Amino acid sequence: MKKILMSATLLVLLVVFLAPVIMLEFGNPAYTDMDQYMIQMGQVQTGVNNIVTAVVFDFRGFDTLGEATVLFTAVLGVGLLFRKLSKEDEYEYE
Amino acid sequence: MNMSKIVRSAADVLFPFIIIFGLYIISHGHLTPGGGFQGGAVVATAFVMIIVAYNYREIAGRLRKTIFTPVEAMGLITFIVVALLGITAGAGFFYNWLANTGSLFGLPVAFGSNPGMLNTGGVVPLMNLAVGMEVLAGLTLIVLYMLSGIKEAA
Numbered sequence: 001m002k003k004i005l006m007s008a009t010l011l012v013l014l015v016v017f018l019a020p021v022i023m024l025e026f027g028n029p030a031y032t033d034m035d036q037y038m039i040q041m042g043q044v045q046t047g048v049n050n051i052v053t054a055v056v057f058d059f060r061g062f063d064t065l066g067e068a069t070v071l072f073t074a075v076l077g078v079g080l081l082f083r084k085l086s087k088e089d090e091y092e093y094e
Numbered sequence: 095m096n097m098s099k100i101v102r103s104a105a106d107v108l109f110p111f112i113i114i115f116g117l118y119i120i121s122h123g124h125l126t127p128g129g130g131f132q133g134g135a136v137v138a139t140a141f142v143m144i145i146v147a148y149n150y151r152e153i154a155g156r157l158r159k160t161i162f163t164p165v166e167a168m169g170l171i172t173f174i175v176v177a178l179l180g181i182t183a184g185a186g187f188f189y190n191w192l193a194n195t196g197s198l199f200g201l202p203v204a205f206g207s208n209p210g211m212l213n214t215g216g217v218v219p220l221m222n223l224a225v226g227m228e229v230l231a232g233l234t235l236i237v238l239y240m241l242s243g244i245k246e247a248a
Contacts (some may be wrong), residue, residue, distance in 0.1 A: 046202045048124040048194040048218050049210040056129070057218045061188040065177065068225055072170055075232045075239075082243030 105147035112140035122225035130222040134229025141234045150241045159238050162231040174183030176220050181237050184240040192216040 038059060039051070048054040056064055095103065119126075120133030145153060180189035193216030194202050201213045212219075 025236065043203055045193070046190055046218065047201070047214045047216050049203060049208070049214070050124050050127065052127070053124050053129050053218060053222070056103065057221050058188075058189075058190050058216075061177065061221070064221075064225070065173065065188075068170055068173055068228060071229065071232050072166065075235050078236050078239050082239045091112075 096149050102147050105143055108184075109140055109144055112143070115139055116140065116230075117226075120222055121219065123222035123226075124211070124218045125210040125212070130225030131229055134226040135233060137226070137230045138233035138237075139247065142237050145184075145237060145241065154242070157234075159171070159235060159239065159242075161234050164230035166228050166235065169224050169226070172224040173221055176217055176224065180217070184201070189216070190216040192220075 042051050044053045046054045046058045104155040116133045116137035119136055128136050141244035173233045177188045183191035192198055194198050199219055203214050
């Protein structure tokens with residue numbers, strides 16, 4: 001019963017992830033249009049003088065969200081590694 | 095087992111200036127090169143300099159982990175809340191709902207290269223402050239966790 005449920009879930013996930021890969025065209029819009037748009041419209045639309053910050057925090061802000069979450073997870077992992085195991089006796093860290 | 099008197103005095107004198115410089119880099123992220131991640135690393139350098147100059151066992155009462163953990167969590171939560179407010183105000187997640195309006199950071203920018211004004215930018219300075227708080231507390235917490243797990247030999 002559990003194996004059927006797991007394989008059905010796996011099949012659904014596979015279909016959901018592979019369908020956009022097959023059906024959508026790769027590389028649309030072309031990169032030459034996109035960087036000209038960002039250079040021309042970046043200062044007017046975002047109101048930011050620094051074009052790097054405008055791209056990182058406004059045009060591609062979702063990647064910055066992922067990067068902040070990765071930093072948080074890294075601090076969490078270090079805190080998990082250096083925890084106290086027993087009462088001040090042994091320090092097990094690697 | 096301290097460092098010498100000269101090292102401790104120099105760290106005492108330099109500590110507020112490094113913090114001010116790091117906060118300048120964070121808050122002017124939309125005008126000068128820099129931003130949230132870079133300024134956060136500079137402020138974390140100030141805290142690590144104090145930890146290195148003094149003995150960790152003495153300074154562990156002042157720079158506690160319970161100070162920095164809420165700062166890091168509030169930084170990430172502020173970032174997500176500012177991005178979610180774009181859904182209620184405009185259209186879509188991460189929409190710049192403060193740019194070119196009259197309110198908080200919403201002055202429009204003159205075209206071309208100009209010395210910028212701090213009041214511009216929309217949502218970007220708020221995101222810079224949130225990410226700066228998170229990186230500051232996160233990097234200091236990594237050093238504090240590593241030092242608290244070391245058994246002192248003498």
